[in-house]
Amino acid sequence: MGELAEPFAMALPSFMKHVGILERTGLIRSRKRGRIRTCTLEQKNLAAAERWFAQQRSMWASRYQNLDSLLESLNGEKRDS
Amino acid sequence: MTAELRFDFIVDKEKNSIIVKREFAAGRQLVWDCHTKRELLDRWFAPKPLTTKTKHMEFKQGGYWHYAMITPDGQAFWNRLDYQAINPIDNYAALDGFCDEAGIVNPDMPRARWDVAFTDAKERTLVTTVVLYNSADDVQKAIDMGLKDGLASTLERLDELLLTMGETAEHV
Numbered sequence: 001m002g003e004l005a006e007p008f009a010m011a012l013p014s015f016m017k018h019v020g021i022l023e024r025t026g027l028i029r030s031r032k033r034g035r036i037r038t039c040t041l042e043q044k045n046l047a048a049a050e051r052w053f054a055q056q057r058s059m060w061a062s063r064y065q066n067l068d069s070l071l072e073s074l075n076g077e078k079r080d081s
Numbered sequence: 082m083t084a085e086l087r088f089d090f091i092v093d094k095e096k097n098s099i100i101v102k103r104e105f106a107a108g109r110q111l112v113w114d115c116h117t118k119r120e121l122l123d124r125w126f127a128p129k130p131l132t133t134k135t136k137h138m139e140f141k142q143g144g145y146w147h148y149a150m151i152t153p154d155g156q157a158f159w160n161r162l163d164y165q166a167i168n169p170i171d172n173y174a175a176l177d178g179f180c181d182e183a184g185i186v187n188p189d190m191p192r193a194r195w196d197v198a199f200t201d202a203k204e205r206t207l208v209t210t211v212v213l214y215n216s217a218d219d220v221q222k223a224i225d226m227g228l229k230d231g232l233a234s235t236l237e238r239l240d241e242l243l244l245t246m247g248e249t250a251e252h253v
Contacts, residue, residue: 021095024217045221052224055236056099057090060210062128064088064103067115070125071107074115 001037097214104205112206113170113199142167147184158232172198191219
């Protein structure tokens with residue numbers, strides 16, 4: 001864990017907090033052997049999360065493009081009347 | 082064509098939330114109406130190529146919007162949004178949920194709270210939506226079940242579609 005924390009400009013306890021969040025969300029797994037805790041990346045979960053977030057982003061982007069068109073046509077109606 | 086409309090999509094893992102910010106080239110009242118009136122919601126809410134169909138809408142605290150997003154081949158995905166607080170034309174809070182045609186919420190799917198705020202941005206309106214899950218477990222469930230959902234493949238094709246439409250838009 002100390003090795004992992006080294007490149008980051010934060011105290012070890014803060015670093016552990018961040019690692020805890022990643023672990024709870026299933027993005028990494030950690031195992032303690034004696035005094036040494038080792039982290040592994042959960043590639044599959046990470047990829048799944050990225051895919052889902054990308055889908056959500058597409059959904060919002062698309063619905064808002066629809067709204068752009070609707071607003072444009074509503075503004076047009078107002079101008080015409 | 083005016084300058085590009087701001088669109089931010091931010092995932093805040095620490096807060097179990099997704100933040101979506103988007104500008105619209107219209108006044109706040111009109112943008113608010115589009116978010117709160119069934120006949121207008123039906124004209125934009127579902128992402129392409131799906132369409133929106135409202136079964137029930139009562140836009141008031143304690144009321145709800147029950148709607149389907151329908152694929153071109155007729156498959157319907159039912160959702161509901163339960164309104165918890167409304168301050169026209171500033172913001173509203175609601176609880177989303179997957180449900181069936183009768184409006185019964187699927188208890189296996191986590192429900193997220195939506196905080197939707199409308200603010201003036203010069204000639205435009207900025208809409209900020211915070212989608213907040215109760216816990217990291219709920220986010221994980223939403224991911225796992227969301228990817229199994231029939232909607233997933235449709236959404237995956239969207240990316241490609243959006244790129245094509247973006248190219249078209251530039252020629253306008």
